[in-house]
Amino acid sequence: MKLFPRLIVLVVAVALGFAALAEDPQEARLTFTSDPGDFIGLGESVDITSHSPGELIISWVYSSLPSGAPDRLFFWSIPNTPYYTAYTLTFSTRWLGVPIQTGSYPDAFRDAAGIAGHPGLDLGFAGRGCNQLSGNFTINQCDFFHPSPGVWKVAAFDATFEQHCEFAYPALRGRFTYRNLAAPPPVPEPGTLALALVGGTGIIVRRLRKVRS
Numbered sequence: 391m392k393l394f395p396r397l398i399v400l401v402v403a404v405a406l407g408f409a410a411l412a413e414d415p416q417e418a419r420l421t422f423t424s425d426p427g428d429f430i431g432l433g434e435s436v437d438i439t440s441h442s443p444g445e446l447i448i449s450w451v452y453s454s455l456p457s458g459a460p461d462r463l464f465f466w467s468i469p470n471t472p473y474y475t476a477y478t479l480t481f482s483t484r485w486l487g488v489p490i491q492t493g494s495y496p497d498a499f500r501d502a503a504g505i506a507g508h509p510g511l512d513l514g515f516a517g518r519g520c521n522q523l524s525g526n527f528t529i530n531q532c533d534f535f536h537p538s539p540g541v542w543k544v545a546a547f548d549a550t551f552e553q554h555c556e557f558a559y560p561a562l563r564g565r566f567t568y569r570n571l572a573a574p575p576p577v578p579e580p581g582t583l584a585l586a587l588v589g590g591t592g593i594i595v596r597r598l599r600k601v602r603s
Contacts, residue, residue: 414543415571416447418467420477422513422564429555430515431562438477440469449544449568451534452480459489460534460542462501462510465568474516479566481527481549482510494528513553513562520555527551535573545573 419439424431440447445468452462462482469475482501483490485508500523501510511525531548547568552561 414442416442416449416569417571418447418449418465418566418568420467420479420564420566422562424562425560427558427560428562429558430513430518430520430553433560436475436515438467438469438471438475440467445470447568449547449570451542451544452482453484454542455484455487455489457489458540461488461490463490463544463547465547465566476516478512478514480510480512481529481551485510490529490532492529492532494526496526498525498527499523511551511553513551513564520553522557523553523555524557525551525553525561533573535570543570543573544568545570 417440419437421435421437422431423435424433426433446466448464448466450464450466451460452464453460455461461484462480465479467477480501481490483495484501485504485506486495495509495511498509498511499505500520501512503510503522509527511523511527512520514520527549528551529547529549531546533545533547534542535545536542547566549567550563550565552563554561
């Protein structure tokens with residue numbers, strides 16, 4: 391267990407993500423319930439909503455597949471409440487070899503471990519992080535917009551998750567939602583889960599579940 395999350399990642403996130411998103415109005419909400427004995431939540435429940443500008447929120451398409459499709463998302467928020475409510479979140483399908491999209495992802499491990507065939511997850515809270523973890527997550531919404539060639543930004547994100555720090559029995563269960571209020575209206579692609587790489591400016595690519603007739 392680590393008392394301070396990965397400072398190098400945070401520095402890079404500040405340099406890249408904050409510069410790219412400082413002008414965008416955003417909102418994020420993290421809620422979770424922590425079992426007694428869970429190292430991250432210390433057995434407590436939280437409900438934190440942040441807004442920027444005014445509070446620091448960074449969303450970053452951390453990496454992409456060779457096709458250009460995003461496969462790993464990083465979020466960092468420091469609300470205007472005491473520092474102990476700061477958090478980071480990573481959701482990744484990088485080690486599955488598929489774009490990040492709506493769906494359920496069981497058998498997740500800490501993303502930095504890079505275990506092939508498993509999705510990646512990592513919640514750090516109040517300076518506490520896991521060296522190892524197991525868990526799962528379900529992405530209910532995952533929308534991007536494409537403001538310029540080769541650039542992806544998160545438009546909206548909604549996921550529930552369960553994390554077990556150091557493979558211990560106590561769990562942390564929660565939900566995270568995010569919106570970039572500067573994103574253009576979505577352009578849906580009904581009937582498909584596939585990611586379409588759309589050229590041009592200001593196009594949102596939506597991942598929707600298969601439409602049933």
